[in-house]
Amino acid sequence: MxxxxxxxxxxxxxxxxxxxxxxxxxxxxxxxxxxxxxxxxxxxxxxxxxxxxxxxxxxxxxxxxxxxxxxxxxxxxxxxxxxxxxxxxxxxxxxxxxxxxxxxxxxxxxxxxxxxxxxxxxxxxxxxxxxxxxxxxxxxxxxxxxxxxxxxxxxxxxxxxxxxxxxxxxxxxxxxxxxxxxxxxxxxxxxxxxxxxxxxxxxxxxxxxxxxxxxxxxVGHQADDGTPRVSGSLAAHYAPTTPLLLVTPERLAEAIERLRCSRRRCAVLCHSELPDDGAALAVRRLPSDPRGYARTLYAALRDLDRAATDLILVEEIPATPAWAAVADRLRRAAAGAGRNGEAATPR
CATH class of the missing domain: 3.90.870.10 (DHBP synthase)
Structure with missing residues (x-):
């Protein structure tokens, strides 16, 4: 220790x-x-x-x-x-x-x-x-x-x-x-x-x-029904200052290419292997199991937030109960990230 x-x-x-x-x-x-x-x-x-x-x-x-x-x-x-x-x-x-x-x-x-x-x-x-x-x-x-x-x-x-x-x-x-x-x-x-x-x-x-x-x-949201307010329950939380967008695995390569063509700098957080074409300014590939992904998620987001890009693209994770906690953090991070209103990318 x-x-x-x-x-x-x-x-x-x-x-x-x-x-x-x-x-x-x-x-x-x-x-x-x-x-x-x-x-x-x-x-x-x-x-x-x-x-x-x-x-x-x-x-x-x-x-x-x-x-x-x-x-x-x-x-x-x-x-x-x-x-x-x-x-x-x-x-x-x-x-x-x-x-x-x-x-x-x-x-x-x-x-x-x-x-x-x-x-x-x-x-x-x-x-x-x-x-x-x-x-x-x-x-x-x-x-x-x-x-x-x-x-x-x-x-x-x-x-x-x-x-x-x-x-x-x-x-x-x-x-x-x-x-x-x-x-x-x-x-x-x-x-x-x-x-x-x-x-x-x-x-x-x-x-x-x-x-x-x-x-x-x-409880999927902070309801006004007597449910106690608790830490980390806001719709926007755990957020980088760089705009962040969740993208399906099938559309990730396309989203990266569209940003490249528009001369916008992007960072990528993924759990799959990406084509090594250099289109993303920074890439962090996390473990493909939910515990390993969770363990490294926040450090990776911090690294990508410091990469001075216009957008962080995050590959969506499996929609299974094992990934529920990670999915919750990513949804809130996307809602709270510093959007500039121009980050719409096909999903």
Missing amino acids: PSDVHEIDRAVGLLQAGELVAFPTETVYGLGADAANPTAVGRIFAAKGRPADHPLIVHLPADGYLDRWAREIPAVAWELAEAFWPGPLTLILKRAPAVSSAITGGQDSVGLRVPAHPLALALLRAYARAGGGVDGMSGIAAPSANRFGRISPTEAAHVHDELGDAVGLILDGGRCPVGIESTILDLTPAAGLPPRLLRPGRVTPEQIRMVIGVLPEI
């Missing part, structure tokens, strides 16, 4: 002082603050440029801390925690009375998880041993360590590029092994109703069903 005990102790001190610390989780790098300190939490929103009504996920050192942050915890929450924690599953539960509205965006629910990255766990456990911050709550709020709406960081250098001196310390744990954000599961529906999957991730609906015996309802 690249960061040593001294750095973890330093991170604990900064968090106790209300400062920001970036650290790796198995999903992406998080921008951490003491979740029980509203002033420190406010620094997260300021550094990211994040709207105040967007709730944050609280990271815990173990599932034994769950009842400090949630109330009326259903039995399925404990079952899911036992099955998937530490790991990339966030549970939405009714918030405990002590939980600040700064964390929840004014809602009566809170998102909680125990991350699986060894450095994140070392930090969280050290923080708990040191007293756990304000009121001993031992939670660290940590949205992705990037400007709001932009590509999530999966390496320490990404955090520095995004936030610079706004972060008191960046703990370097190497590249995040999962590479996309956690699955978010809402456990606040009334008894007898299924839980709701609010954001797809590494933990799949079928894996959840195997644990609790019920397939979650998949």
Whole structure:
């Protein structure tokens, strides 16, 4: 683990002082603050440029801390925690009375998880041993360590590029092994109703069903029906500054050629082999399996965003359940990318 005990102790001190610390989780790098300190939490929103009504996920050192942050915890929450924690599953539960509205965006629910990255766990456990911050709550709020709406960081250098001196310390744990954000599961529906999957991730609906015996309802958008607001649920998110367009595999070569003929510079993100004709200024070919693709997706998008092109073409991925989480991120990235209104390419 690249960061040593001294750095973890330093991170604990900064968090106790209300400062920001970036650290790796198995999903992406998080921008951490003491979740029980509203002033420190406010620094997260300021550094990211994040709207105040967007709730944050609280990271815990173990599932034994769950009842400090949630109330009326259903039995399925404990079952899911036992099955998937530490790991990339966030549970939405009714918030405990002590939980600040700064964390929840004014809602009566809170998102909680125990991350699986060894450095994140070392930090969280050290923080708990040191007293756990304000009121001993031992939670660290940590949205992705990037400007709001932009590509999530999966390496320490990404955090520095995004936030610079706004972060008191960046703990370097190497590249995040999962590479996309956690699955978010809402456990606040009334008894007898299924839980709701609010954001797809590494933990799949079928894996959840195997644990609790019920397939979650998949919420495809942020509905105005009492569904909690959660991180990464906006239609536009995870986006590069360069316009991005999804193109079917069958039309990708044609799209590249049309851009070449119009003297427009393009970058390409693909999982198939492309003809080596040099028409694309930059190409990143990712693994053809969903886990390998997810692991390298954000780093590849960052590379292509720096390539100074007019458009990033992304080869569409298979429309299968195994690719659902990646497909979600690509759709939101395409919606949020810096379009100039002239990027229409046949699909």
